[in-house]
Amino acid sequence: MAGSNRIGRRGLLTAAVAAAAVVVPGVAVAAPTGPGPTTAAADPAAAQRRAVVRALESVAQPLRTTEPGGRTADLRALGSMIGDAEVVGLGEATHGSHEFFAMKHRLFRYLVEEKGFTAFALETSWSSGLQIDEYVQGGPGDARQLVKDALGGSPWDREEFVDLIAWMRTHNRSHPQNPVHFVGDDLGLPRLGDRIFERVTSHVRAARPDVLPQLDGLYAGLRPFDDVFAYLRKPLAERRDDAAKAQQALDLVTASGAGASGDEAHAWAVQHARNIAETFAFATLDVTDPASVSAAEQLRDRAMADNTAWWQRRTGGKVLLSAHNGHTGYLATDTFLYPKPQGSRLRDTYGRAYVAIGFTFDSGSFLTNDAVLTDGWKSVTVPAATPDMNEYTLDQVRHRDYYVDLRTVPRAARDWLDVSRPTYDAGSVYRSDPMPRLAIGRAYDVLIHLNQVTRARMS
Known part of the structure; x- marks a missing residue:
């Protein structure tokens, strides 16, 4: 399990290694490997795939758009899936796709207006969350500059979060008796400040x-x-x-x-x-020791879960928690670094009052950064998924974009979803060799699948 690829799978780990002057070789993005398209007669999995697609189509709910604003009738079924949850974890398959970030904004607005949610929690430092919340509550400043100051260099230093934070401030002006809050649930990374x-x-x-x-x-x-990286x-x-x-x-x-x-x-x-x-x-953490790095990441997920639960129970408000799929779900693609993700810990705390929602996508572009938490973000484009990947079958469903309750899918889909397969998964750093693997049915309660994503907008 040792080795630079293992340590570098997630953004913070790669950054830690870089800070200690440990070289992590760059990995060029390549098309996923796997069998090419085959005819149904030649492909022994084709019949099963068709059965899975039919099962998913029987319960899939079409998603009109990921963009915030406008009609929300298409979200009512998702609201029913969320039910009375006190904390909803909404993941992202990449840290740099517009559609994931926009959908978080759209869903948060719906949950605030229709289900009484009061907080948007983000996988960013506790101190940055405090700074942003001061602005959301009416403090001085400008949303775009605030994002630069509080989230600068992070995956969330993006126009989509400028829009979200500006909406939260506007909402609070018109709803002073029911304000919403911004919460950073992470450790002080990359900075605590003073x-x-x-x-x-x-x-x-x-x-x-x-x-x-x-x-x-x-x-x-x-x-x-x-600067945690200088400190390391x-x-x-x-x-x-x-x-x-x-x-x-x-x-x-x-x-x-x-x-x-x-x-x-x-x-x-x-x-x-x-x-x-x-x-x-x-x-x-000792960046030369994989076990130490894993222990540090486990401490981080435990702290994020504790911070989210502390805020929710202290205030009594409902929380939409935004983080990578591997933090909000019950399984991560790297089980060495993340044997018990934040989502699993929150399920232990809340039971069914925690709902994990994951994202998948078939193709498109996103931002990635081999020198994490610097301004060196670059666009990566990946092709349509190959037949060995989760996304290939998911994208055969007739809806371009849709969501599905994984807890209630028919047996044919459930059995297929519970098998680990290659999947698109990118934190701050993207590795395609080997492809990450995940059993989607065991990772989330609800899945949102998008046909295509585009890179997030730089702020």
Whole structure:
């Protein structure tokens, strides 16, 4: 399981390796391998494929568009599939396709207006989420500049997120009694910044000024935390010492609460301190050791699930959670790095009150970046799926774009969906050799399939 391809499968891991000056060879994008088209008579799988397509067509719901705004009648069946879920995980098969990002905006608007959702949570840093939410609640600034400042260099530094954030702010102006919120559920990657430290120390200054000097001493060498990739070049022993200080600070803040245990300000200060401590714990990974890298990624998925659940339970609002398919679903294509994704953890927490929605697509373009979280994003185009891939059969359904409840599909489709096959799957970095594999029926509750995607729009 060791090796640079294994470590580099996902964006953060490739970035970590690059930060430590470990070379990850570039892999040229190639057409997926597999058998070419064959006639039904010569292909022993053709009859099964036709049966699967018929089964899917009997339950598939056509999707009118992925673009936000306009009529939403085509989303009513999806609303029924979501039911009374408190958290809905909406994935993305790539980190750089317009249609995935636009559909997140469209579905969020529908869930806010029709089902009372109050938060859009994104696979971005907790501190960036706080910054964006200040703007959404009416704070100063400009949506496009805010995206540059808070999401710059990330896969979400895109016009689609400018549009989403601008809509959230406009919604709040006209619905002041029922505002929506933006939440970053990730660790402080690639940066924590300094404001999150200040949020912790300002609370302690007001509640327990006697312990402030000790807290300031613990945080003195840690703040600001502006570049995780530069930080990862520090000696491992130094990083471990920093992580111990961040944990001591969390313990100090937790023990220093004034007033009742339910005190709101104290709860938020502890949550901020926890995010700082977990970020420094993640940053103790040893990029030369695959097991250490996997442990760090498992910490990250656990933290993302905990942050999402903390926000939802603290506020009582319903959450649409946006992340890669491999984080919102129950299975990832890389089971070494992600043996228990965020979605699986949220299912443990919420049971059926968590619903995982995955995306697939047959062909098209997206943005990818071999030097992750820099401005080196480039467009990649992939051809139509080959017969050995999940998407080939999914794209035979008569609807160009559609969605289907995987929990209730007929047996012929269920058996086929539960088998692992090659699939299009791209985080910040795309690898096509070997193709990732996934059993879609075991990964999600609901699937949205798109015939074609186009690259996301640079902001």
